[in-house]
Amino acid sequence: MIDFKLSPEQELIRKTVAEFAAEVIAPMAAELDEKQEFSMELTRAIARQGYLGIIVPPEYGGAGACALTYCQVIEEVSKACAAQGVTMSLSNSLVAYPIMTYGSEEIKRRYLTPLASGEKLGCFALTEPNAGSDSSNQETTATDGGDCWIINGSKIFISNGGVADFAVIIASTNRAAKIRGLSAFIVDKGTPGFTIGVKENKLGIRASNTAELVFQNCRIPKGNILAAPGRGFRIAMDTLDGGRVGVGAQACGIARAAYEAAHKYAKERKQFGSALVDFQGIAHKLADMKLDIETTRLLTWKAAWLKDNKKRFAKDAAMAKLYGSEMATRVAHQAIQIHGGYGFIKDYPVERYYRDARILELYEGTSEVQRMVIASYVLGV
Amino acid sequence: MLIIVPIKQVPDTNDVRIDPETGTLIREGVPSIVNPEDRHAVEMALVLKDQAGGGKVVVVSMGPPQAEIALREMLAMGADEAILLSDRAFAGADTLATACALAHAVRQLGQYDLIICGRQAIDGDTAQVGPQLAEFLQIPQATYAQDLRLEGGKIRVERAVEGEVQVLELPLPALVTCLKEANKPRIPTLKGCIGAFREKPFQVWNASRIKVPLEQIGLKGSPTQVRRTFTPPPRGQGIVLTGDPQQAVQTLVQTLREKGIM
Ligand SMILES: Cc1cc2nc3c(=O)[nH]c(=O)nc-3n(C[C@H](O)[C@H](O)[C@H](O)COP(=O)(O)OP(=O)(O)OC[C@H]3O[C@@H](n4cnc5c(N)ncnc54)[C@H](O)[C@@H]3O)c2cc1C
Numbered sequence: 001m002i003d004f005k006l007s008p009e010q011e012l013i014r015k016t017v018a019e020f021a022a023e024v025i026a027p028m029a030a031e032l033d034e035k036q037e038f039s040m041e042l043t044r045a046i047a048r049q050g051y052l053g054i055i056v057p058p059e060y061g062g063a064g065a066c067a068l069t070y071c072q073v074i075e076e077v078s079k080a081c082a083a084q085g086v087t088m089s090l091s092n093s094l095v096a097y098p099i100m101t102y103g104s105e106e107i108k109r110r111y112l113t114p115l116a117s118g119e120k121l122g123c124f125a126l127t128e129p130n131a132g133s134d135s136s137n138q139e140t141t142a143t144d145g146g147d148c149w150i151i152n153g154s155k156i157f158i159s160n161g162g163v164a165d166f167a168v169i170i171a172s173t174n175r176a177a178k179i180r181g182l183s184a185f186i187v188d189k190g191t192p193g194f195t196i197g198v199k200e201n202k203l204g205i206r207a208s209n210t211a212e213l214v215f216q217n218c219r220i221p222k223g224n225i226l227a228a229p230g231r232g233f234r235i236a237m238d239t240l241d242g243g244r245v246g247v248g249a250q251a252c253g254i255a256r257a258a259y260e261a262a263h264k265y266a267k268e269r270k271q272f273g274s275a276l277v278d279f280q281g282i283a284h285k286l287a288d289m290k291l292d293i294e295t296t297r298l299l300t301w302k303a304a305w306l307k308d309n310k311k312r313f314a315k316d317a318a319m320a321k322l323y324g325s326e327m328a329t330r331v332a333h334q335a336i337q338i339h340g341g342y343g344f345i346k347d348y349p350v351e352r353y354y355r356d357a358r359i360l361e362l363y364e365g366t367s368e369v370q371r372m373v374i375a376s377y378v379l380g381v
Numbered sequence: 382m383l384i385i386v387p388i389k390q391v392p393d394t395n396d397v398r399i400d401p402e403t404g405t406l407i408r409e410g411v412p413s414i415v416n417p418e419d420r421h422a423v424e425m426a427l428v429l430k431d432q433a434g435g436g437k438v439v440v441v442s443m444g445p446p447q448a449e450i451a452l453r454e455m456l457a458m459g460a461d462e463a464i465l466l467s468d469r470a471f472a473g474a475d476t477l478a479t480a481c482a483l484a485h486a487v488r489q490l491g492q493y494d495l496i497i498c499g500r501q502a503i504d505g506d507t508a509q510v511g512p513q514l515a516e517f518l519q520i521p522q523a524t525y526a527q528d529l530r531l532e533g534g535k536i537r538v539e540r541a542v543e544g545e546v547q548v549l550e551l552p553l554p555a556l557v558t559c560l561k562e563a564n565k566p567r568i569p570t571l572k573g574c575i576g577a578f579r580e581k582p583f584q585v586w587n588a589s590r591i592k593v594p595l596e597q598i599g600l601k602g603s604p605t606q607v608r609r610t611f612t613p614p615p616r617g618q619g620i621v622l623t624g625d626p627q628q629a630v631q632t633l634v635q636t637l638r639e640k641g642i643m
Pocket residue numbers: 090124125126127129131132133134156157158159160202210359362363364365366367368369
């Protein structure tokens with residue numbers, strides 16, 4: 001059965017998130033971007049609404065919502081501020097997901113509950129200076145210290161890195177075994193030997209914190225491992241598959257913001273005696289933008305639906321992520337074009353949408369990596 | 382403490398247009414919302430419940446089955462239970478028949494402490510249902526409340542009336558109608574939305590369930606008859622008298638005399 005209707009519950013969620021996003025998040029977006037500031041206050045307000053624990057099961061204090069509902073929340077928040085969309089989606093799909101799927105009962109109680117309430121923030125650290133697209137090339141090591149694991153190495157470009165209370169990290173427990181030697185751990189902030197390095201100065205999503213994590217003989221409890229040693233790469237890939245569905249939703253949110261700004265401007269701005277919308281050249285741009293957004297939404301919702309129905313969704317998630325991220329850049333680009341010179345000026349929000357959209361083509365696997373993933377599925381290689 | 386909040390689902394009047402031919406509302410494609418002041422009434426009830434250290438907030442609405450979503454939204458805000466009065470027999474009700482049905486429903490809820498209504502609904506602007514409901518129930522009422530507090534088993538209400546503030550103290554049970562200045566309605570949380578559909582009690586009551594005589598509700602119980610609705614013709618431009626004040630006053634007086642106003 002194909003059903004393009006959201007349930008009344010999802011409709012209400014969408015509506016209330018849109019209200020919260022417009023009232024609380026949107027008014028702060030431009031200033032936080034300008035100052036490149038992560039707002040703890042806003043993050044806590046978002047947590048109080050339950051948006052950091054959307055997919056966390058109710059027994060751990062979350063809302064226990066499905067992937068399709070998750071997409072509604074992410075889209076509406078990303079429309080108001082892409083950076084808050086990042087904070088939310090990473091909290092859910094990159095931090096909560098691997099813990100709830102692979103963590104022991106003890107780990108789940110200890111980390112999921114405060115994560116869902118916003119009392120603690122998390123981050124997910126896979127990328128290293130020499131392990132970007134080739135994320136299997138991990139140089140961070142975790143050696144068995146008897147009653148503990150000893151971590152050494154560094155992670156870069158970690159969203160929430162500088163503000164998180166704990167990090168889910170991937171490290172090698174057996175370098176010789178390569179991919180099969182990777183494992184996933186949780187490291188608490190304040191553990192001796194764990195420090196925060198450089199905070200990045202960025203083009204977009206500037207209200208999201210991006211930082212380096214450094215581990216020097218950092219000893220963590222033996223129990224702070226997800227699943228068993230050697231399962232790390234599988235955990236990372238499974239985690240990213242789910243994250244990519246969320247990136248599709250982020251893309252829809254940013255693109256809708258750009259579209260709406262452009263539509264409004266095109267109705268107001270007059271040249272040659274007519275409003276811009278009355279020129280076919282502009283009307284067709286808006287039509288294409290709308291089509292592009294709708295296409296991404298269908299891809300994204302389909303991937304979410306597959307996930308919710310326990311079907312294989314990795315290819316579909318990669319498609320939603322790839323199409324959506326390039327779409328958001330395209331739509332934001334056209335939104336600036338429709339604004340003319342005004343679009344280039346910071347008095348209008350479209351230049352921010354353009355800068356923000358750009359990250360989507362890079363993180364959680366670049367566009368090139370998504371094409372590799374899709375190709376491997378469709379070509380069966 | 383049991384607080385009852387009657388709410389109404391209304392067309393979003395920001396989106397409503399009037400058919401210039403027939404003079405009726407074009408409701409097609411117009412989204413339905415919870416009457417704005419009713420959200421403030423629910424917020425007031427929720428704050429009061431917290432202040433009282435517990436209790437229950439029950440939201441009630443008379444309307445078609447689609448009004449369920451409006452009640453669910455109030456459950457998502459934090460109301461504890463919802464009751465939808467839905468029956469063909471309720472259709473066509475004016476404010477009196479509506480208040481009558483609500484009064485019968487309220488009696489079914491047993492011992493209650495307070496009823497909080499929004500001041501008025503944006504699709505009718507009568508502000509009558511609240512006061513009429515209080516009359517049916519024979520309880521004291523305070524309309525146009527901008528503040529409400531519980532004080533030693535009574536309520537203290539600040540009424541905003543004609544530019545003044547009147548402070549009243551009412552014994553319970555009582556009815557209050559609330560203004561939007563009273564508070565800022567909370568936005569439902571994610572868990573609130575989910576709980577509203579999956580956990581909280583929601584019931585549909587028909588006319589026989591509330592034991593109301595059929596001749597007192599719906600069209601039959603409605604003495605108000607709408608003869609005609611129309612858009613008043615736009616007012617003409619005013620006249621501005623300039624120049625010498627003495628001359629201007631003379632012209633003014635003369636014009637007023639000619640029009641029979643003076
Ligand atoms: C703002 C921001 C936030 C981030 N947040 C996180 C986070 O929270 N956690 C985390 O772990 N990481 C995070 N990252 C890291 C991000 O996932 C990586 O930057 C990304 O995966 C690309 O890796 P790289 O930068 O090393 O680029 P490289 O891998 O060096 O790629 C450079 C270019 O080469 C292309 N390329 C590489 N290999 C191939 C190939 N085989 N075929 C064709 N083209 C190829 C790439 O697509 C890209 O175009 C974040 C990055 C940024 C910028």
